[in-house]
Amino acid sequence: MTRLSRRAAVVGLAAVATLALGAGSGARAETKIRMLHVEATPAILEVWNQAARDYEADHPGVTVEVKYLENEAFKAKLPTLLQSDEAPNIIYSWGGGVMRAQQEAGYLADVTADASGWTDRFSSGAANAFQIGGKIYGAPNHLSEVVFFTNKDLMAKAGVNTDDIGSWKDFLAAVQKIKAAGITPIIIGGGEKWPVHFYWSYLVMRLGGSEALTKARAGEDDGFKNDVFVQAGVKLKELADLAPFQDGWLATTHNEAEGLFGDGKGAMQLMGSWLVNAQKNNAADGKGLPEDKIGILSFPLVEGGKGLKTDTLGGINGWLITKGSPPEAIDFVKLLLTHKYQDVLAEKGLYISSVLGTDKLITNPLNKRMAGDLADSTYHQIFFDQDLGPSVGRVVNDISVAVAAGDMSPEEGAAAVQEAWDFK
Numbered sequence: 001m002t003r004l005s006r007r008a009a010v011v012g013l014a015a016v017a018t019l020a021l022g023a024g025s026g027a028r029a030e031t032k033i034r035m036l037h038v039e040a041t042p043a044i045l046e047v048w049n050q051a052a053r054d055y056e057a058d059h060p061g062v063t064v065e066v067k068y069l070e071n072e073a074f075k076a077k078l079p080t081l082l083q084s085d086e087a088p089n090i091i092y093s094w095g096g097g098v099m100r101a102q103q104e105a106g107y108l109a110d111v112t113a114d115a116s117g118w119t120d121r122f123s124s125g126a127a128n129a130f131q132i133g134g135k136i137y138g139a140p141n142h143l144s145e146v147v148f149f150t151n152k153d154l155m156a157k158a159g160v161n162t163d164d165i166g167s168w169k170d171f172l173a174a175v176q177k178i179k180a181a182g183i184t185p186i187i188i189g190g191g192e193k194w195p196v197h198f199y200w201s202y203l204v205m206r207l208g209g210s211e212a213l214t215k216a217r218a219g220e221d222d223g224f225k226n227d228v229f230v231q232a233g234v235k236l237k238e239l240a241d242l243a244p245f246q247d248g249w250l251a252t253t254h255n256e257a258e259g260l261f262g263d264g265k266g267a268m269q270l271m272g273s274w275l276v277n278a279q280k281n282n283a284a285d286g287k288g289l290p291e292d293k294i295g296i297l298s299f300p301l302v303e304g305g306k307g308l309k310t311d312t313l314g315g316i317n318g319w320l321i322t323k324g325s326p327p328e329a330i331d332f333v334k335l336l337l338t339h340k341y342q343d344v345l346a347e348k349g350l351y352i353s354s355v356l357g358t359d360k361l362i363t364n365p366l367n368k369r370m371a372g373d374l375a376d377s378t379y380h381q382i383f384f385d386q387d388l389g390p391s392v393g394r395v396v397n398d399i400s401v402a403v404a405a406g407d408m409s410p411e412e413g414a415a416a417v418q419e420a421w422d423f424k
Contacts (some may be wrong), residue, residue, distance in 0.1 A: 030061040035319075036081070036088035038071045040255075041277045044350045051336045062328050069192050071254070072192055082107045082322065087324035090333060093138060094315050095129040096382050097389030102320070103132050109321040112136045114330050121337060125380070126269065126354045130317040137187030138320035139337055140354035142345075144273040145314040146198050146383075148297035150332035151289060154183050154267040162297045166309075168235060171300040175244045178267045185244040189257035190404070193397035194385055198270050199239070200400040200413075201384040202299040203232035204311050208381040213387070216421075224418035225411075233250070233403045233410025235302065240404040250405060255282050262288030266296070272314060273352060275367050291349075296369050310378040315386075335377045388421070395420035
């Protein structure tokens with residue numbers, strides 16, 4: 001490829017960056033790769049940034065920009081960024097319906113030809129999460145499970161043993177017992193809504209089993225207005241009526257909630273695997289709870305429900321390549337998803353890597369437990385707000401908070417999701 005044609009393939013701003021670098025140091029960066037993510041854990045970013053520097057060292061003329069946007073800002077700004085002259089080349093993704101919407105809008109690059117043999121690094125389930133119609137648009141980076149994290153000291157103070165919590169009825173009784181001990185039972189970030197949708201989602205799964213979403217999508221049995229979805233709202237309101245959350249929960253951001261849990265302000269938090277590190281980063285002292293003071297409780301079963309305890313909710317999170325990106329973009333993702341970097345992330349307990357074999361290196365007992373859950377999962381459902389697509393997902397988040405707050409009935413919540421599905 002000639003220098004002229006190579007430059008023409010690069011996103012617009014690379015030319016400006018080239019001039020700026022050339023003026024300052026005499027170097028000429030012909031290609032700039034923009035990677036946009038939501039990861040705030042410094043130790044993870046240290047590994048990702050090292051991979052970027054290593055790639056640059058082996059590829060003169062290429063710079064890799066690893067840029068962070070806070071979770072909600074990322075979701076809000078990404079559609080506009082993808083249409084701009086500064087469109088990122090590598091974007092963080094939860095897969096599911098949001099990814100499919102991005103592909104349908106023409107934002108994603110088909111990298112099937114470049115991924116030959118590469119997908120063998122992952123389980124088929126993880127690899128398939130970044131495929132649409134048999135074509136590959138990206139790759140999985142890590143897996144996550146949503147569980148109740150518990151503060152062992154506070155649970156013990158309240159006289160609650162998590163081994164005794166198997167059903168929703170048991171869980172509600174435990175919440176009441178914790179509250180009676182003068183302890184906030186549950187920390188939650190209602191201000192950004194998606195943390196609340198974990199409750200509604202899990203309740204749908206426990207009530208309706210693995211077929212619930214499939215049938216609703218197909219419009220069977222009244223779709224999302226089916227009693228499974230209504231009863232999920234009924235159960236959520238049943239919990240909320242116990243006033244189990246911290247004061248001001250409706251305005252609390254997820255980062256604030258993670259910090260409150262790390263500060264020991266509540267006995268439980270329903271959150272993804274990332275809480276292990278996030279509670280440290282967001283705690284007032286920057287240390288949070290020691291890992292040996294944190295327990296894990298799987299979401300309880302619902303009496304009479306079809307779901308199994310081994311059905312898990314979580315993410316298969318990874319990277320997508322955007323259309324028009326230079327070949328170096330996928331090349332860098334390939335490097336990042338090698339054992340050289342993923343082994344370090346696994347050994348340090350920073351996340352559950354998607355790369356096969358890294359699970360053997362996990363020493364963190366919390367991550368080891370969740371990795372085991374995922375390995376034994378009978379049905380792994382990715383986050384509803386991602387799986388159902390951006391428009392329906394927003395409504396799921398909205399109704400979860402509205403039902404919990406008493407601003408909407410469970411029936412109205414289910415009907416709103418169905419309406420969003422009909423007009424998506």
